[in-house]
Amino acid sequence: MPNKEMAHTKPRLWTADFSLTLGIALFAFMACQALNNGTPLYIANVGGNTGYAGSLILVFSACAAIARLASGHVIDNMGRRRVMVFGAAFMLAGTVLAIPFPGLIPQIPFRAMQGFGFACVTTASSTAAADVLPHERLGEGIGYYTLGQSLGMAVGPAFGIFLCSLVFPESLFAGAAGVCAVLTILVSCCNYEKHPERLPKTSEYRLLAARRQRAASEGEPASQTQEGTETKKYPLLSNFIEKRAFVGAIPMLIICLGFAIPTSYTALYAEQLGFPNAGLFFLIGAIAMTLTRFLGGRLLDIVPPRALFFTTVACGIVMFLMMAFAQNEYWLYASGVFFGISMGFSFPLLSSMSVKNTPPERWGAANAMFYLANDLGVGIGAFAWGLVADAAGFFPVLVGGAAMHLLSFIVALSLFPRGK
Numbered sequence: 001m002p003n004k005e006m007a008h009t010k011p012r013l014w015t016a017d018f019s020l021t022l023g024i025a026l027f028a029f030m031a032c033q034a035l036n037n038g039t040p041l042y043i044a045n046v047g048g049n050t051g052y053a054g055s056l057i058l059v060f061s062a063c064a065a066i067a068r069l070a071s072g073h074v075i076d077n078m079g080r081r082r083v084m085v086f087g088a089a090f091m092l093a094g095t096v097l098a099i100p101f102p103g104l105i106p107q108i109p110f111r112a113m114q115g116f117g118f119a120c121v122t123t124a125s126s127t128a129a130a131d132v133l134p135h136e137r138l139g140e141g142i143g144y145y146t147l148g149q150s151l152g153m154a155v156g157p158a159f160g161i162f163l164c165s166l167v168f169p170e171s172l173f174a175g176a177a178g179v180c181a182v183l184t185i186l187v188s189c190c191n192y193e194k195h196p197e198r199l200p201k202t203s204e205y206r207l208l209a210a211r212r213q214r215a216a217s218e219g220e221p222a223s224q225t226q227e228g229t230e231t232k233k234y235p236l237l238s239n240f241i242e243k244r245a246f247v248g249a250i251p252m253l254i255i256c257l258g259f260a261i262p263t264s265y266t267a268l269y270a271e272q273l274g275f276p277n278a279g280l281f282f283l284i285g286a287i288a289m290t291l292t293r294f295l296g297g298r299l300l301d302i303v304p305p306r307a308l309f310f311t312t313v314a315c316g317i318v319m320f321l322m323m324a325f326a327q328n329e330y331w332l333y334a335s336g337v338f339f340g341i342s343m344g345f346s347f348p349l350l351s352s353m354s355v356k357n358t359p360p361e362r363w364g365a366a367n368a369m370f371y372l373a374n375d376l377g378v379g380i381g382a383f384a385w386g387l388v389a390d391a392a393g394f395f396p397v398l399v400g401g402a403a404m405h406l407l408s409f410i411v412a413l414s415l416f417p418r419g420k
Contacts, residue, residue, distance in 0.1 A: 054386025061379020256377025
């Protein structure tokens with residue numbers, strides 16, 4: 001009987017608002033990764049090399065980093081929906097314009113627009129996801145939310161590879177623009193900020209909105225969001241940099257230096273080895289990621305973070321070694337299982353660490369730090385490993401990716417708490 005009573009009182013997780021944020025994450029990351037993985041193939045088709053393709057990913061990530069720093073403060077002060085709508089529109093424009101203006105040089109400003117818009121959407125949507133979750137299930141909910149991100153990161157590359165196989169080279173941008181159009185519609189529907197009363201009773205955003213409303217009715221200053229307590233005034237630099245989120249952001253930066261390799265260059269690597277259907281690597285990874293998310297969502301609130309991150313790193317190292325020593329195409333496809341498990345645990349774990357270590361009124365800045373680390377890791381990694389691949393081939397690149405995973409675990413040991 002006690003267990004049944006607890007089950008009935010357990011706050012609801014899968015609300016319409018939460019499902020919408022998951023859909024936004026899916027389409028945003030799907031468009032991003034289709035472009036990131038398809039761009040090297042497109043560049044090769046129009047006469048460029050791997051190094052140039054890597055530099056375009058760096059442009060994307062650099063502009064995303066700038067947007068992260070700016071948008072976190074804006075999200076905390078002006079709202080989530082405004083930033084999402086602006087970002088989706090900017091991302092759509094940068095993708096559509098690439099169709100009538102093909103070639104190598106025009107890709108630079110278009111990739112910049114895509115990166116800026118993507119950063120605005122994903123920083124705001126991840127903050128929105130935390131807003132609409134009940135406090136008791138925050139870690140579990142973030143785990144499920146990042147399922148949308150992870151699926152987008154797994155399905156997106158396969159979609160981009162498929163688009164590049166079509167006769168029309170700019171089909172990549174036409175297909176990605178369609179995904180961005182759906183994304184724009186979804187973010188326009190995210191209006192929970194106008195109706196906080198429909199959120200779970202223990203939602204941090206609902207509680208914060210109630211405190212602000214109560215303070216306003218009592219004639220207190222707008223900055224007083226808690227009874228008798230004034231919200232902290234943050235220094236100018238801290239408006240954009242949330243140091244408390246570094247516990248998840250720094251390991252994320254390092255591990256993404258490794259993840260940049262499979263997400264950006266698997267198609268080219270498979271092509272060099274003569275293996276067909278590189279998209280199967282990502283499809284298998286998506287399946288493994290989905291199972292990991294549904295089976296392991298609750299582990300984020302139960303298992304000590306060090307133990308869970310060790311699993312992530314171990315699977316990532318196995319993936320890189322299988323890719324490096326692939327004897328046939330089946331080795332490459334099978335490594336996608338470990339790719340899915342590694343990404344399936346790492347993103348929600350590190351995201352949850354960043355958010356839980358930060359007060360709710362600073363979640364926008366915390367998410368900005370986390371995704372800034374993601375962007376910098378992928379951008380720098382794609383650029384650097386592209387140069388290495390041009391000079392020495394993919395074997396040292398894959399070994400280097402394994403080393404980045406190991407280094408991220410060593411750093412995490414010094415940052416993660418010892419308990420749950």
